[in-house]
Amino acid sequence: MKLPKLTFWRAAAILIALAGLVVTFVRFTKGIGAVTNLNDTYPWGLWIGFDVLCGVGLAAGGFTVTAIVYLFNLKKFHEIARPAVLTAFLGYILVAVALMYDLGKPWNIWHPIIYWNERSVMFEVGWCVMLYLTVLALEFSPVVWEKLGWRRPQAIIKALQIPLVIAGVVLSTLHQSSLGSLFLIAPERLHPLWWTPRLPLLFYISAIGIGFAMVIFESRLSSRAFGRELEMPILSQLGKGIVIPFMVYLVLRMEDLYARGVLQEYAFQPTLESRMFWAEILLGFLLPVLLLLSPAVRNSKRWLPFAATIAVLGFMFNRLNVSITAIQARTPDFRYFPSLGEFVVSALLVVIGFTAFAVAVKYFNVFPPAAEQDERIVVGAGMPAWWEPAPAAGSAAGVGSYTRYEGLPPAGSDGPRGVPH
């Protein structure tokens, strides 16, 4: 067998995987303290903020897309249902893997099944995530049955489709919001710019928006990797699916901060927190909204994924601000910054996620068969194909004129199709 070519991303992935093995070994032999910068003063860090809060949030496309396809019966979105469910399924598996690192005694992770404390948000999140992971496995399973040619399980899942989707939406509504509720109990341990009784509502609404953004983001990645055309008419619609929740989010958040006097008191001080707050609001939420309000952006193969990517980054910035910036601001006696080990594990999960997604797309019918598959990329790689370098812009016939993504067009250039000058 010919060895796959060693591209930059593959080399990086291999390095991360090797480093990940070392960190994993130390973590499980010497304890969490040996690989993280966590301590008694600062018990939750990057693994909770990024791996869990961002991971669950970014997997929200699973419930939003299945809801619009199966409950609202918007059939044209059907072709993105599978990739969205796959993303969600992988996302939640990765969250579970992350918990194996972050929980002190991960072998007790199933304890909420037998030891109940229904007053605990964590108990509720645990149950919802367990159940939703089951729902996602069932929702994704037809892809596997189809490959194996097993008719009967396929028929069973088809019959259960609507109850499954409803269960998925309800469970997601509960735990997406509850991730925000986790922080309600510690008003004096979070900076006021982030602690609000509306945390559950804000977490939920932003998750709805970001689920759609992730679908766009992935379509963009896989279109590059597998030489598929972007499903622009559908993705443009999803662009609106980001704008509306994000606008509602901004109104609810700013109104709440203003009404409680927090905005006036804290947002205009020359502090790190106020800068982080405005960066999050303006760059993370307002900028993608403004971009996506323009039909030209929503219809642009270049700008739509760009705006979605900004939304994703803004969302992650928000979750990290809640879980790290806000808590740091109320932890005067220790300055937390994630250790190398924490970064390695988080990066490892991202690598596993991308690899698993690529492998799944390669071996299962996740995306509908494209009319013009680019065989050159799909075949021959033998490894996650999206790591292949994209062909130079404009040179790839059959992939459309869009192959390379480099953010904003250079000043003075014609810009992407349809963007106003």
Add this chain to the structure above:
Amino acid sequence: MAYGMLIDTTLCVGCGSCEEACDTANKLPVKRDERLSESAFLVVTDHGNEVYSRHQCFHCVEPTCASVCPVGALYKTKEGPVGYDADKCMGCRYCMAACPFRIPTYEWYSPTPRVRKCIMCVDRVVAGQPTACSEACPTGATIFGQRDELLAEAHKRLAAEPKKYVPAVFGEREAGGTSVLYISSVPFEKLALPTNLPQTPMPHYTWEALSHIPAIVTAAVPLLWGVWWITNRRDEVAEAEHGKKTASKSEEDHA
């Protein structure tokens, strides 16, 4: 029968007998930290000017840690102490992140870590004995008893010597009240006690959100099912009408 402890910091001479008794009772290593840690459940601090105080779990009346613990590893006893069952614990450390007094500590360098904190000698107290630290205190700075009686005693001391004491009992209302109470001759901030806590028990903040869950589920399921039913029905109707049209059209064609 809710027990507690009253700590009169004006009587504390900083001898450390309570620390020693605590270490023995909890089988902690001799070498101990100067702040609460896995090897120190109780720490006596010198605040200067002959002012000493002790620091340990406050054993809240409505404990945040016990309310956030997903598996009930931390639990409030009716006798007062907040105990811990390491076998149930899965190590999420939500108790540490949520505790308004920042008390629980962790065995960060163990592959099988436990949450560590003062458990107010829960086994002794449940068996009707006083805590080890209060028993060891030579000056009566720490006394053990029923919480309401200790509270009355504290107020009696404040009233008897108003010039000596700050006119408040720490722990009477903080975060809904605690089993361990403090009276002091210097402001509580000087003893590093958190004075910015609300009087509402912290679990109420969460309950505001959690209590809506049954309503959300009850409303969401029929609502979502209804949405599906309507959109699905609309499609069926459209299909039927479409079918009729094509049927009648073909009849016309035939005619």
